[in-house]
Amino acid sequence: MKWVGIRFQASFGDGVVFVRNPFVLAGVRPPGEPGSLTLRFGHRVRLAPGVIIEAEPGTHSVLEIGTGTRVGANTHFYLRGGSVRVGSSCEIRDGCVLKTSGGDIEIADRCFMSYGCVVHATERVEVQERVVLAERVTVVDSSHDTDGSDMHWALQPAPAAPVVVEANTVVYANAVVTMGSRVGANSQVGAGAVVRGEYPDGVLLAGVPAEVVKSLDED
16 A cells, blocks of 8 residues: 555454455555555454455545454445444444445444445444344435536535434344434334434334334334
8 A cells, every 4th residue: 555655554453363364455546645544453353255445545544343343255344534433243244335435434332234234424424332234224424416417426516414323223124324314222214214314212114205103112
C-alpha cells in the first residue's frame, strides 16, 4: 500500500487464525493525499478464506474485530474512510459486505449476520447487541436521489441519516432497513420488508413500507 500513500498499522490478539491470508487491497482512487488503514483484532478472531480488506487512498480507515468473532469466506470490508467496528463473539457468514463512505459501522457483541448481508454507512449504522440479520439483509443509511435530468446519478446529491437496529432484534431474509430508520429492541422485521422510519420496541414489522403488524407480547 505504500505506493498509494496508505500508512498501514495492525495489532492482533492471541490466537488469531487466518485460514488463508486475507487480501489487503488499495481502492480505485489514484495516489494522492496521505491516508491510513488501521486493523485491530482481539483474541481468537478467525477469518475464513477469501476475506477482502480494501482501503481507499487518501482516506483514514479503521477495522476493529472483537474477541472470538468469526468472519466467513469472501466477506468484503470496503473502507472509504471511517470505521467498521465489530464486537466480540459475533458471526459474519460468507459473502457479506461492510462498506463505509466516511461513516461508521458499529456491530455490537454477539450479533449474527447470515449469508450475503450488506451494511453501508455514509454517516452511521449502529447494530446493537444480539441482533440477527438473516440472509441477504441490507442496512444502508443513504440514498441516491435523481432529478430526472441527464446529470450522471453519481454526481447528484446522496442524502444520509443514521440507522439504528436496537438490541435483540431479528431481521429476516431479504429485508431492507433504509436511511434514518430506527427499529426498537426485541422486535422482528418480516422477510422482504422495507423499513422506513422509527418503530417501538417489541413489535413485528412487515410490508413495503413496513408497518407494525402486532406487539410481540400479545397472546
